[in-house]
Amino acid sequence: MPTKWYESEVISIKTLSPQTKEFVLKVSEEEIFSFLPGQFVTMDLPLGEKRYQRWRSYSIANAPNQKNLLEFCIVRFEDGLGSCYFHDVVKKGDIIKWKGPDGGFVLPENNTGPLILISTGTGIAPFRSMLQDLFSRDAFIPPIHLIFGTRKEEDILYGDELEYYSKRYPEFSYSITLSREKKPGFIHGYVHEVYMNPDYNIPDDALIYLCGWSKMIDQAVELLLLRKKVRRDQIKYELYG
Numbered sequence: 001m002p003t004k005w006y007e008s009e010v011i012s013i014k015t016l017s018p019q020t021k022e023f024v025l026k027v028s029e030e031e032i033f034s035f036l037p038g039q040f041v042t043m044d045l046p047l048g049e050k051r052y053q054r055w056r057s058y059s060i061a062n063a064p065n066q067k068n069l070l071e072f073c074i075v076r077f078e079d080g081l082g083s084c085y086f087h088d089v090v091k092k093g094d095i096i097k098w099k100g101p102d103g104g105f106v107l108p109e110n111n112t113g114p115l116i117l118i119s120t121g122t123g124i125a126p127f128r129s130m131l132q133d134l135f136s137r138d139a140f141i142p143p144i145h146l147i148f149g150t151r152k153e154e155d156i157l158y159g160d161e162l163e164y165y166s167k168r169y170p171e172f173s174y175s176i177t178l179s180r181e182k183k184p185g186f187i188h189g190y191v192h193e194v195y196m197n198p199d200y201n202i203p204d205d206a207l208i209y210l211c212g213w214s215k216m217i218d219q220a221v222e223l224l225l226l227r228k229k230v231r232r233d234q235i236k237y238e239l240y241g
């Protein structure tokens with residue numbers, strides 16, 4: 001079957017942090033589209049002739065229950081073609097061409113084991129989709145611990161939502177690490193500080209999901225396998241680049 005490309009309007013743009021913006025696309029009513037929390041789409045951006053120059057993938061940051069709306073959080077890289085296009089060129093009312101959903105970075109159906117969700121920066125996007133989904137349905141909620149790492153307090157994404165969920169759902173807790181500043185209430189350092197703490201227990205039936213850039217994921221996989229002795233099949237990751 002030929003790939004279906006959608007053309008969807010940007011209906012809102014919001015600043016989430018100094019370098020990160022949220023973009024919301026509206027899929028037209030006539031088009032049938034569904035996805036699983038954790039999946040991503042691939043966008044065809046006007047960045048060149050060849051498809052490797054044009055295509056960029058972005059995780060869907062909201063749950064599937066918001067009819068025909070797709071939210072993305074995109075961090076701006078200095079000199080990054082795609083991310084600068086979003087931050088500097090795209091405006092409300094523009095049309096984005098995209099295809100998807102794709103990817104197997106999803107929770108197993110009927111999972112009951114504890115979940116440890118580890119992300120840096122916009123790597124939180126698929127986890128936000130999963131959390132929104134779990135909390136919006138009458139689903140069983142396993143113990144969930146989300147670890148979010150970023151540089152400074154001002155870079156924290158979805159902080160209010162995480163705080164709300166942690167108060168509302170006793171099964172959910174979260175830790176935030178800041179690598180570039182020391183602030184009360186936050187852990188100083190990288191995400192690894194949290195789960196490498198000798199008191200941090202990773203049960204045999206826990207699943208560990210990692211999302212972000214290769215430096216964090218490579219280090220985390222190595223530490224988890226070699227030092228925390230978790231099984232390979234307990235770890236799942238989504239690599240942004």
Ligand SMILES: Cc1cc2nc3c(=O)[nH]c(=O)nc-3n(C[C@H](O)[C@H](O)[C@H](O)COP(=O)(O)OP(=O)(O)OC[C@H]3O[C@@H](n4cnc5c(N)ncnc54)[C@H](O)[C@@H]3O)c2cc1C
Pocket residue numbers: 040052053056057058059060072073074075077079080081082083084103122123125238239240241
């Ligand atoms: C599954 C997945 C989900 C992702 N989700 C998110 C998300 O939710 N939020 C987010 O901020 N980022 C996400 N990313 C990262 C995103 O796709 C981009 O890599 C990021 O925005 C940087 O792109 P850029 O164009 O700004 O940077 P660039 O440095 O311009 O490009 C990034 C990559 O694109 C390729 N590329 C670009 N131009 C060329 C060229 N001329 N020739 C060859 N290769 C080229 C290269 O592989 C390069 O490493 C995700 C990535 C993946 C794989």
